[in-house]
Amino acid sequence: MIRSILISNRGEIAARIIKTANKMNISSVAVYSDADKAASFLQKADETVCIGGNTPLESYLDSAKIIAAAVSHGCDAIHPGYGFLAENSVFVEQCREAGLIFIGPDAESIRLMGDKERARQTAQEFGLPTVPGSGIVKTPEEIRTVCDHLGYPVLLKASAGGGGIGMRKVDNAESLAQAFSETTDRAEVAFGDRRVYVEKYLEEPHHIEIQILRDKHGGLLTFYERECSVQRRYQKVIEESPSTSVNPELRQQLRDAAGMLIEGIGYINAATVEFIVDREHKFYFLEANTRLQVEHPVTEAITGLDLVELQIRIASGEKLSLDESTLPIKRWALEARIYAEDPHRFYPSPGMITVYREPDGEKVRVDSGYSTRGMLTPYYDPLIAKLITWGNDRDEAICHILQALDNYQIEGIKTNIPFLQEAIASPLFRAGGYDTHFVEKLRAN
Amino acid sequence: MVIEVKATITGNVWKIVKEIGDTVDEYDVIMILESMKMEIPVEAPQGGKITEFKVKEGASVIEEDVVAILE
Known part of the structure; x- marks a missing residue:
């Protein structure tokens, strides 16, 4: 041990x-x-x-x-x-x-999943569907052929990109040439790498992910999905588990697909397999994260398990003593990421926290790295804390999180708390079924 | 007329994408600031010609600092 x-x-x-x-x-x-x-x-x-x-x-x-x-x-x-x-x-x-x-996993698993193209190919080998798309496209003529074949709209992506930087939606063939030239130029400026590829643009996409644990003895646990479609700047802000957009049949398909990939590559420890799910409930492998996720607490909140403890036990060589069929899931959980940022433009807001008071409550958890007089420096990411609440059903979890946000007191810097309150209280969120365009749709209302 | 271009956030100057003498239109990106792992563009508040940069790449800036001058 x-x-x-x-x-x-x-x-x-x-x-x-x-x-x-x-x-x-x-x-x-x-x-x-x-x-x-x-x-x-x-x-x-x-x-x-x-x-x-x-x-x-x-x-x-x-x-x-x-x-x-x-x-x-x-x-x-x-x-x-x-x-x-x-x-x-x-x-x-x-x-x-x-x-x-x-x-965590071994070096080879990290290399394999870290290279987006190799990860995609590997997922295909194990039978996971991937978003239809191309390899690297080099000329306007080449991209035209590819896109005409895929059908519009399409998404141009910088190969070296990440976190949504270097992505561009193209609605028709007429605007393709200019979009291609601008995307390659921007990729060069941002990443020093002009390579661009193209993917079919999916309508009403949901970002759904499956948490997995696998031990050295072949024991595998796949959890209920986490819904991560509420994003700003292509980064997650609010997560929940389970998802309002996933029915039991789709859930089983996602868990099976994720399990197949993780077993197939002989992966050990915690991983998250991310999927895009479209309007018709078709799902596509997006990527696999070879680490603990920021939003792991929502899974902990609905299962009562401690994922870090299980990671440590797996790394010590222990056998997981849990059986998938006994995973106790009878709750609904939400997580809101509290960021030091302007709640309207989502621009970062470094500075000193002059007052910091966390909410508490029976079904409230706060994972925080700061307190009063804490400094948010420009050197690191703007995450102050994560607020997690749960309940017997979604309405109860929502009620707890809105109350907790009301009682969260952070002064001295700007935070996204007003945005989180508006988002979670909105009919769009309460109705469920929202997609990754949630923030645009919220703002349009 | 002299137009001041101001920093949108507190952070560091990551990349200056234009040069002195360049003509820019309103909303053209002049430089990119970096803070808390995010890149935030500084756009021209209106069209003009860049006559001066008040900062260099790598410099720290505070929100509302003047970073460039247009004419």
């Missing part, structure tokens, strides 16, 4: 991992940058190590400093959280060479 874990992360996810380590009587070592020296996520760790620096490159991405800290503090494992080094296959190898357990 793992006895001591270094957490190579910061903010709310570091605090969340430390919490489970404490519960399991595993000692925790937190690392921090100069910018985070007064951060509240460090408070519950058994030991803290300053690794210096401000930017991610100087700190939470500096694998040599992190591994040295783990070794010198006698840790036997590293939990990477999400982001930073969580999906860096080289880091996984460095951990192994230093005799440390990486709490």
Whole structure:
């Protein structure tokens, strides 16, 4: 069994991992940058190590400093959280060479799923449908042929893109040539890589994902779906589980497909398989995330399980003692991400939190990395905290989250709380069945 | 007429995409700021010619700081 874990992360996810380590009587070592020296996520760790620096490159991405800290503090494992080094296959190898357990999959699984094109091909090999599209297209003539074949609208995507940057919808053949030239130019400026590919644009798409755990003995757990269609800037803001758009038949298909991929590639530990589901309930593999997700607490809230604990147990070589058929799912859960950002334009709002008061309640959970006088620096992402509520049904979970948002007090910086309140209280959200155009539709009303 | 172009957010100057002497239209992107892992464009408030940059790539800026001058 793992006895001591270094957490190579910061903010709310570091605090969340430390919490489970404490519960399991595993000692925790937190690392921090100069910018985070007064951060509240460090408070519950058994030991803290300053690794210096401000930017991610100087700190939470500096694998040599992190591994040295783990070794010198006698840790036997590293939990990477999400982001930073969580999906860096080289880091996984460095951990192994230093005799440390990486709490996550092996380097090859990360490489395979990290390369979008290889991941897509692999998914196809295991029978998962993928969004119809092309490989890299190089000339206006080539893209014209591809798009005429796919049918409009289409989505142009920068091959090196991510987080929605470098995406462009094209409605007809007439606007294709100009859109192609602008997308390649923009991809060059943003990523130093002009490569562009094209996908069929799906109508009323839902972003649905399946959480999976697999142990070293072949034990597999696939969970109920998480609905992640409420997005701004192509990033998730509100998640729920289960989804109002998934019926039992589709749920089973999604869980089977995700399980097939994860078993097929011999994946070990926690993964999330993301799908796009269209208006006709057709689903397509989008990507697989080889780590704990930001929104994992909604799955924990409906099952009562601790996914970080299960990750640690799997990494220790334990056999999962849970059976899929016994997964107790009788609740509905919601998560709202509290961001330091302008609630209208969603622009980031760094600064100092002058007042911070979290809501509490019986069916309320707050995973936070900040407190009063906490500094939101421009160096890291704007996530302040995650607010999770649950209930026996969706209405109850909604009622709790609206009340909790009302009682959440954050001053000194702008937050998206007013947006979250408006979104969750809207008839569009309450009715369910919303798609990834939720924010546009909300604003249009 | 001198027009001040102001920073949209507090953060760092990630990329300056135009050059001194360039003519821009309203809403053209002049530079891209970066903060909290997001890239936010700074657009021309109206058309004009860029006569000066008040910042360099990598510099820190505060929301509403003047980052460029148009004429």
